[in-house]
Amino acid sequence: MKITVIGTGYVGLVSGICYAELGHDVYCVDKDAAKINTLQSGGIPIYEPGLQRLSLKNMDAGRLRFTTALAEAMPEADIVIMAVGTPSLPSGEADMSYIEAAASEVGAAMNGYKVICVKSTVPVGTNERVGRIVRERYDGPFDTASLPEFLREGTAVRDTLHPDRIVIGTDGSRAARILSDLHRPLTNQIVLTDIRSAEMIKYASNAFLATKISFINEIANICEKVGADVIEVAKGMGLDNRIGGSFLRAGIGYGGSCFPKDTKALIQIAGNVEYDFKLLKSVVEVNKQQRFGVLDKLGKALGDVRGTTVGVWGLAFKPETDDVREAPALEIIEQLIESDATVKVYDPIAMANFKRTFDHPRIVWCDSALDTAQDSDALCLLTEWKEFAAIDLGAVRAALARPILIDGRNVYDVQRVREAGLHYYPVGRPGHEAYIPELILD
Ligand SMILES: NC(=O)C1=CN([C@@H]2O[C@H](COP(=O)(O)OP(=O)(O)OC[C@H]3O[C@@H](n4cnc5c(N)ncnc54)[C@H](O)[C@@H]3O)[C@@H](O)[C@H]2O)C=CC1
Numbered sequence: 390m391k392i393t394v395i396g397t398g399y400v401g402l403v404s405g406i407c408y409a410e411l412g413h414d415v416y417c418v419d420k421d422a423a424k425i426n427t428l429q430s431g432g433i434p435i436y437e438p439g440l441q442r443l444s445l446k447n448m449d450a451g452r453l454r455f456t457t458a459l460a461e462a463m464p465e466a467d468i469v470i471m472a473v474g475t476p477s478l479p480s481g482e483a484d485m486s487y488i489e490a491a492a493s494e495v496g497a498a499m500n501g502y503k504v505i506c507v508k509s510t511v512p513v514g515t516n517e518r519v520g521r522i523v524r525e526r527y528d529g530p531f532d533t534a535s536l537p538e539f540l541r542e543g544t545a546v547r548d549t550l551h552p553d554r555i556v557i558g559t560d561g562s563r564a565a566r567i568l569s570d571l572h573r574p575l576t577n578q579i580v581l582t583d584i585r586s587a588e589m590i591k592y593a594s595n596a597f598l599a600t601k602i603s604f605i606n607e608i609a610n611i612c613e614k615v616g617a618d619v620i621e622v623a624k625g626m627g628l629d630n631r632i633g634g635s636f637l638r639a640g641i642g643y644g645g646s647c648f649p650k651d652t653k654a655l656i657q658i659a660g661n662v663e664y665d666f667k668l669l670k671s672v673v674e675v676n677k678q679q680r681f682g683v684l685d686k687l688g689k690a691l692g693d694v695r696g697t698t699v700g701v702w703g704l705a706f707k708p709e710t711d712d713v714r715e716a717p718a719l720e721i722i723e724q725l726i727e728s729d730a731t732v733k734v735y736d737p738i739a740m741a742n743f744k745r746t747f748d749h750p751r752i753v754w755c756d757s758a759l760d761t762a763q764d765s766d767a768l769c770l771l772t773e774w775k776e777f778a779a780i781d782l783g784a785v786r787a788a789l790a791r792p793i794l795i796d797g798r799n800v801y802d803v804q805r806v807r808e809a810g811l812h813y814y815p816v817g818r819p820g821h822e823a824y825i826p827e828l829i830l831d
Pocket residue numbers: 395396397398399400401418419420421424472473474475487490491494508509510511538539540541542646647
């Protein structure tokens with residue numbers, strides 16, 4: 390099939406490249422000329438393992454092209470996939486302006502039947518709006534379809550080529566058939582449904598995953614007070630098939646371009662139909678607070694953070710990505726600076742992105758994990774990169790001015806850290822002896 394993908398952010402780029410890998414002819418379009426130049430010359434504007442190799446392979450095979458001109462990419466397309474951004478407005482609602490502009494451009498470029506899919510995460514009713522916008526400019530046949538995306542950054546290629554399920558929302562059998570044929574090589578788990586339910590499945594899925602994370606984080610906070618170990622608790626819970634073990638890693642809360650945005654948007658969607666989504670509001674509130682647990686522990690360990698030097702390992706919102714959107718590290722570092730600390734930072738991949746987002750004279754940009762630890766009064770691990778998990782803790786202890794390790798992602802074995810002579814402050818686990826449970830059970 391011939392596919393045109395609009396938007397070469399994470400989603401557009403990964404899906405475009407993966408559709409080409411399945412043997413389809415793909416044209417990826419973006420308004421950002423710099424991104425398109427990079428892509429045309431074989432580069433990739435994001436850090437995503439495995440993506441560049443697939444892009445080059447499919448460009449060489451003549452199945453994958455990049456352009457800034459929608460008019461060039463549209464005429465032959467059977468399927469048009471919109472994957473433009475839907476960022477948060479100050480109200481929390483999703484900003485629909487990119488979708489509306491893209492729909493209008495698609496309408497102007499239509500020249501025959503096509504299935505117009507919305508892959509971006511959009512409020513219920515958006516596909517109908519897209520249909521109306523296209524119809525204003527084109528009076529021939531077409532279908533719209535909701536085709537939500539469930540990939541995760543860092544494992545995007547694998548998630549796309551081996552999805553748990555594909556959700557297709559249509560209001561007609563022709564579009565349903567075309568999109569089922571397109572995705573059948575990927576999985577047998579194809580959920581064919583109506584458009585509004587498909588749009589809701591995406592928000593409900595992200596909101597549920599965010600709920601699991603905030604739930605386990607609250608359990609971790611209680612574990613700290615009663616002397617239980619949240620890793621054991623999550624393991625014991627997760628073995629129940631009804632609960633499932635994934636997304637029960639306690640830590641400093643979720644970040645990224647999607648959970649924070651989509652939870653807020655769903656609260657607004659509910660509010661617009663006069664439904665108060667109390668549970669999800671609490672999930673968001675718990676998440677906002679969770680990151681500050683690192684600062685509480687620093688306060689306990691150091692006495693006062695003023696005038697100290699704090700090392701920070703990890704700036705990306707999760708490992709295997711250079712994305713720092715809504716990364717907990719941003720607020721933690723801002724707070725440390727406000728408290729007059731000097732902050733030494735290091736991330737294997739996300740340093741440049743972070744520096745573009747936030748910089749300050751009291752941030753020291755380090756070249757390595759050990760350089761960050763050198764002479765710091767405490768070290769905080771905020772992203773669980775493999776490099777940090779594998780580091781020689783004895784060398785870390787020798788580099789630090791004071792032996793304090795705050796582990797925001799529960800990376801280390803408690804015994805191993807203690808043997809290295811470090812005072813260990815993980816999340817929801819018995820760590821350093823001085824950090825005793827507040828409640829001792831008889
Ligand atoms: N980032 C992720 O991991 C996931 C994102 N999503 C959803 O997918 C959507 C896209 O997300 P990202 O890829 O992260 O977005 P992004 O913001 O990184 O990229 C969007 C791209 O669209 C381009 N664009 C905007 N309007 C355009 C137009 N009219 N014509 C051509 N190009 C245009 C922009 O220049 C930009 O390159 C969002 O709704 C997001 O919620 C869904 C699943 C995963």
